[in-house]
Amino acid sequence: MYCLDFTPQGRDSIKSLDKQTAQRILNKLKWFIQNLDNITPLPLHGNLSGLYKLKQGPWRIIYEIDYDTKTVIVHKIGHRRYIYK
Structure with missing residues (x-):
């Protein structure tokens, strides 16, 4: 099984969310690291090349x-409208 870690920006991202949204994202991340061997990660391109995204409703986890x-190292969490800018 994989471990979960956050960059300082990733930690700030999760802290800035409301409690319910943060809990949903943490639950998704726990599920993700338990099942990563059976999942194909979604790669990003351009300036985010080398990173991957995970979807949780309108939120994206980079x-x-x-x-x-x-x-699994979380770099950033944000709404899909703003996360890639």
């Missing part, structure tokens, strides 16, 4: 995967 340490 993350990277360190396969050597089996860690």
Whole structure:
């Protein structure tokens, strides 16, 4: 199973959300790291190349995967309208 870690920006992103939304996103992340071996990550392009996205309703979670340490590192969480700008 994979571990979950946050960059400082990722940690600030989750703290800025209301409690209910943050809990939904954390639940999605827990599910994701438990099932990552059976999921194909959605890669990003352009200036976010090398990162992946995870969808939770209108929210997007931008993350990277360190396969050597089996860690998912969350970089940023935000509404789909603003996350890629």
